[in-house]
Amino acid sequence: MTNHVPAGPAPDAAGGTAGPVTADEAAVHADEFDGIASAVEAAVFGKTEVVRLALVAMLAQGHILLEDVPGTGKTTLARAIAACVDGQWRRVQFTPDLLPSDVTGVTVFNQGTREFEFHPGPVFANVVVADEINRASPKTQSALLEVMEEGMVTVDGSRYLVPSPFLVVATQNPVEMDGTYRLPEAQLDRFLIRLSLGYAEHAAELAIIRGDGLTSPDDLAPRTDAERMARIARAARRVHVHDSVYEYVLRLAHATREHAALSVGLSTRSTVAMAHIVRILALTSGRTFVNPEDVKRLAPHVWAHRLVLSPEASVGGRTGADVLGEVLEETPAPQPRYSGAAGR
Structure with missing residues (x-):
């Protein structure tokens, strides 16, 4: 199973094309x-917006770049998402000496069977935390590119699918740049969304310190599974987008392509x-439709x-x-007339 949702309306059971998503759906x-x-x-x-956007990115089968200082809950967020979608999570600490095979896996010769066997790396999980991704060499960083784009890795000429759903949560510290390698534009473009948790608000941080009502990701019960996540993603392809x-x-x-302050604007991929x-x-x-405020x-x-x-x-x-x-601010948004659910 690949990790890319084909464009266009979802097929119905008869092999035709399903209609627009309904308000009830x-x-x-x-x-x-x-x-x-x-x-x-x-x-x-206290991070409702970040949590919702992270889950939206996962449903869109994209990947997340989390830029934040240490200790703000980046790994906790990834672990909690994995637990709630009934998936596995793995963490990879990126360091200058990390090799590509440490991420994707390696083929090892088995003396007993006299055959080569593939030993999967930590990237074979539903949620993969690439911690401090900018501390690894460009060669190791690029090992993630294929799996992020194609949902599979190639080792010694053989291709292996990663589980679905699949989400890479890469973190980097925006303050400390010593001993880091800047992520190239080609790799940044593979991240669907960039988020920042930031420090918790006073009341939320006080509750965290006290432990009031705080649940460990290990204690979270699954709230959905891969098939139900895929069902939501299929329904989203039938959401109306006005021309x-x-x-x-x-x-x-x-x-952005014509802006004097930019050397490179937005690509077609974006x-x-x-x-x-x-x-x-x-x-x-x-809602059954997209509005300009969603884009903003x-x-x-x-x-x-x-x-x-x-x-x-x-x-x-x-x-x-x-x-x-x-x-x-300078580009006026359209004001088309929509009908449908009010949304939330």
Whole structure:
């Protein structure tokens, strides 16, 4: 089973094309999604938006780049997600001496059977935490590229599928840069979304310190499984996207390509990624349609890390998120008329 959802409407049981998702379907899927998110939040206090966006990325079969200082709960988030989707999780500590085979696995000759056997690496799990990914060499970083894009690894000419669902949560410390290797643009573009947990709010951190109601990820009961996750993803392909929303996404992308502060704007891959994940967000919000506000909500997380600043902008201390904010403010959003569920 691959990890890529084909574009277009989902086929029905008769082999034809199913119609648009109904309001009742959207409500059912949104309720199920809310249950999963609430379960994860039992282990990750006060981070509702990050939890929901992380789950949306998983449903979209994308991957997450978590940029944050140590100790903010990045690994806890990944473990909680794995527990709630009834999956396995693995953690890989990226270091300068880490080899590609330490990530993907290795083929070993078995003296007893006189045959070569493949020993899977930690990447063969539903949720893989690539901790401090920028501390490994570019060669080891690139070992993740194939599995992130194709959902499989190639070792000694043989290809092996990873489990489904499959989510890579890569972390990096945005403050300490000594002994790190900058992630190249080609690899950054493979991450569907970039998130930051940040420090907990006062009340949430106080509850964490006291241990009030905090649940360990090891104690979380599964709230869904791979088939039910796939069912939500299939339904999302039938969420309506007005042509004006597609045009809005394209106008935003063109604006970044022409912006004086950017050397490289948004790629076609990034616009396709937005068109896909925005459907998931709409469905899990209880709606049968996408609106421009969904694009605005996701843009800083889906697009900012893909932008390459010009040397002048970089020296001036600007960030991709700053420039993207200007583009969103200067590009008028469409105002089409929608009908359907009010959403949540």
